[in-house]
Amino acid sequence: MGMAKINPALSYEHCLDYVLITEEALQKRIAEMAAQIDRDYAGRQLILICILRGGVVFLTDLMRKLTLSHQIDFMSVSSYGVGARSSNGAPRIVLDLNTDIRGRDVLLVEDIVDSGITLDYVLRMLNTREPASLEVCVLLDKEDRRKVDITPRYVGFKIPNEYVYGFGLDVDEVYRNLPFIGVLKAEYQ
Ligand code: IMP
Numbered sequence: 001m002g003m004a005k006i007n008p009a010l011s012y013e014h015c016l017d018y019v020l021i022t023e024e025a026l027q028k029r030i031a032e033m034a035a036q037i038d039r040d041y042a043g044r045q046l047i048l049i050c051i052l053r054g055g056v057v058f059l060t061d062l063m064r065k066l067t068l069s070h071q072i073d074f075m076s077v078s079s080y081g082v083g084a085r086s087s088n089g090a091p092r093i094v095l096d097l098n099t100d101i102r103g104r105d106v107l108l109v110e111d112i113v114d115s116g117i118t119l120d121y122v123l124r125m126l127n128t129r130e131p132a133s134l135e136v137c138v139l140l141d142k143e144d145r146r147k148v149d150i151t152p153r154y155v156g157f158k159i160p161n162e163y164v165y166g167f168g169l170d171v172d173e174v175y176r177n178l179p180f181i182g183v184l185k186a187e188y189q
């Protein structure tokens with residue numbers, strides 16, 4: 001039992017199985033998502049809420065492709081135990097918003113929805129603050145792993161049930177900077 005440890009001092013390549021989504025494909029899809037959001041929220045005052053830390057690379061690329069004026073804010077939720085590669089335990093708010101979202105159009109920006117437990121928790125919590133609207137925009141969707149019913153309004157890519165990293169997603173807190181999405185070698189999953 002148990003997975004092999006990655007060596008964070010080494011390049012990402014030592015634990016890369018294959019590139020799942022290239023930089024070009026990511027940027028093309030994010031531009032399409034931004035165009036859709038521009039259309040859907042035209043004339044409204046949008047606030048993008050990024051869930052740290054995994055969502056930050058997606059957020060910064062997405063927001064630079066939006067033409068709609070918008071605000072951003074951040075929150076941090078811990079869901080995975082240190083070194084764990086799957087959900088284990090209840091999520092916890094580590095950092096809350098600075099912005100009052102009552103009556104606002106809110107779009108949650110997340111890297112990935114896996115079991116859905118994290119997003120379900122965050123959505124319930126934010127709904128108690130009575131935003132005008134609350135929707136979800138995720139880059140990656142691992143549908144097969146869903147444990148709670150979450151249907152994001154915007155999905156970048158549906159992906160298979162593999163541990164992925166890069167573009168904000170980490171392996172033991174490193175490799176978030178990669179401009180593509182890679183699949184972790186089986187021995188580390
Ligand atoms: P959920 O609560 O199971 O939906 O987990 C969501 C969170 O788990 C995401 O925001 C990620 O931070 C993390 N996560 C889930 N799958 C992966 C993965 O394949 N690579 C990296 N992080 C992941």
Ligand code: MG
Nearest residue numbers: 052054055111
């Ligand atoms: Mg995350």
